[in-house]
Amino acid sequence: MPFGHDAGPTKVFSYLARAPKTGLETVREQMLLGHKYKNALVELELKRRARYAEITTTPEMVTLEAEATSILEAMAALRNEISARNREAKRKLGTAEERKMLAAWRVRLAEIRGQVKAMRRERREQVKAELETMELEIRNELKLRRAASGLYWGNYLQVEQSIEHSGPPPRFQRWTGEGKVALQIQGGMSMDEMYFSSGTLFDLDLPEPAASKRQQKLGRTMAYMRVASDDAGKPIWAEIPIQFDRRPPADARIKWVFLVRRRVHGTEERWFLQLVVERNAGWEEQDCATTGAVGVDVGWRRGDDCLRVAAWVGDDGVHGELILEDRLIVEKWKMAEIIQGERALEFNTARDGLADWLSLNAEIVPDWLRERSENLRQWRSKDRLGRLVRYWADHHQFDGGAKMLTLLEDWRSQDRRDLHFQASTREQAVLERLDRYRKFATLLRRRYGTICVEDWNIRETIARPKPEEADSDKGTRFYHRIAAPGLLRQLVTAKAREVQRVKAAMTTQTCAECHATDRFDAAEHLVRTCATCGFREDQDYRAARNLLRLGREQSGDGRIAPSARGPIESNGCRQDGATDDVPISASGDDRSEQAR
DSSP: OOOOTTOOOEEEEEEEEOOOSBSHHHHHHHHHHHHHHHHHHHHHHHHHHHHHHHHHOOHHHHHHHHHHHHHHHHHHHHHHHHHHHHHHHTSOOOOHHHHHHHHHHHHHHHHHHHHHHHHHHHHHHHTHHHHHHHHHHHHHHHHHHHHHHOOOHHHHHHHHHTOOSSSSOOOOOOOOSOEEEEEEEEEEEEHHHHHHSOOSSEEEOOOOOOSSHHHHHHTEEEEEEEEEEOTTSOEEEEEEEEEOOSOOOTTOEEEEEEEEEEEETTTEEEEEEEEEEEOTTOOOOTTOOSSOEEEEEEEEEEETTEEEEEEEEETTSOEEEEEEEIIIIIHHHHHHHHHHHHHHHHHHHHHHHHHHHHHHTTTTOOHHHHHHTTTGGGOOOHHHHHHHHHHHHHHOOOTTOHHHHHHHHHHHHHHHHHHHHHHHHHHHHHHHHHHHHHHHHHHHHHHOSEEEEEEOOHHHHTSSOOGGGOSTTTSHHHHHHHHOHHHHHHHHHHSOSEEEEEEOTTTTTBOTTTOOBOOOOTTTBSEEEOTTTOOEEEHHHHHHHHHHHHHHHHHTOOOOOOOOOSOOEETTEEOTTOOTTOBOSSOOOOOOTTTO
16 A cells, blocks of 8 residues: 555554444445446546557557457467367377467567567657647546545545556456445554544544453444544544454554454455554564564465365475365355355346246336336346335335245245355355464464565466366366465465575476476376486475575575475375376376467
């Protein structure tokens, strides 16, 4: 969260809260206005990007980019064809001519991208004045939309900060009832200032002495947050019950306050009060190890009744893996997916049943229902049909429609129950996974001072699922959602004393014993024997050892990583009877060199 150029290290303290006792309507109104303002800024950003592309693009660039697109499509088609042949024959069948063709295309793509980059740089210099004029117009329009938004100043600031001016284009979001109100405390407020003075923007009561230790731990108290101003400029306060169960350090300063509303279990809402706290001394944990290093290979691989999400090798010879058991996490996730599919089928039945009934009873259907159900068979939103049913039941019942309305109300009630069960089942799996990841990160942080991880874009790995992984229960995207490797890597590196990010290329395909390149299909074989030195090793431990070695080289420590010998097991997940080049039974850690 940016607070200016001189901002120090920050941390978010989140507290469970309840709906405000006062100012609730103002809070809900500010959240809705913030949602509308964000969509307005998305529209403005898309307009800015389109105008920028129009100014900086020439016909020559358009021709080159069209050629690049055709080359990419041809490369994708050829790769899919080669993959299909390989799957059919269970071995690699790419010909030398095909490899040369792909190499020539890659060279041409690099040439095109270099030419376009140079031409765009030159074009920007030519139209510099026009671009400055465009940016000025966009800023002026932003000010007009800000003035018309009706938002309190802290709210429009956090909305504007959420719009990215680079990277993928922003998307419009529908209103779901979720949102936040924000308060910026300029210059920050220390904990003493908050406790011993009456704030004009935010205030917090100290938890009252409680009779039991449990009540003291919960720390129930009240927070007071200014959420808007009335027409006379007087503050409108929200009185928020919270559980103040942990206090930020005394030398920290509160920079932002957020009141957040989230939808949980499908239909319920949950409130949080979040304090964004700055501390010049930093947030390094006191129990971090000062010596030692570990290589951590993050990924996802299907095992026997479990999902392996990481393998690690330390410089002290200790190694292990992190797994998610099926009975605790994977099966719950699958159950949530099954419920979601059943809800989709029930929705299709209810929607098509209503459409058939409307066509058969056109003479008794009122105009309002005919207008609100236009293009009904193309609807994909359960909420949209639910709103129609609720509006029908509350305002406009008519003769001849009672039976159909009853059927729709039964569907809506059952769908809400199923949604609650689906969301609670998935939440159990998510919380169990988060607990495992936090404990794993704490274990590594306390044992090793340096953590070596791969520097690779996890999102790109699953951007284009393979044809054979169309079934979400077996495909890479399904297990990626369960494993959440990005979250795991973030937690592992967040509080480490030192982090070495190593380029991901060839960490699996390089023998960790003799460092010779050993190309093989990493998605097909778990255990691999090096063709050069004959060393047999689990490929994930091999990658972890290579990460440890390369991380040491980056940090100037040239010691050799120890071999990860011994049984490949952890918490009951074991590849029993593994022999050289034993194929595994799942899509596994598909981060082959092509995926990287």
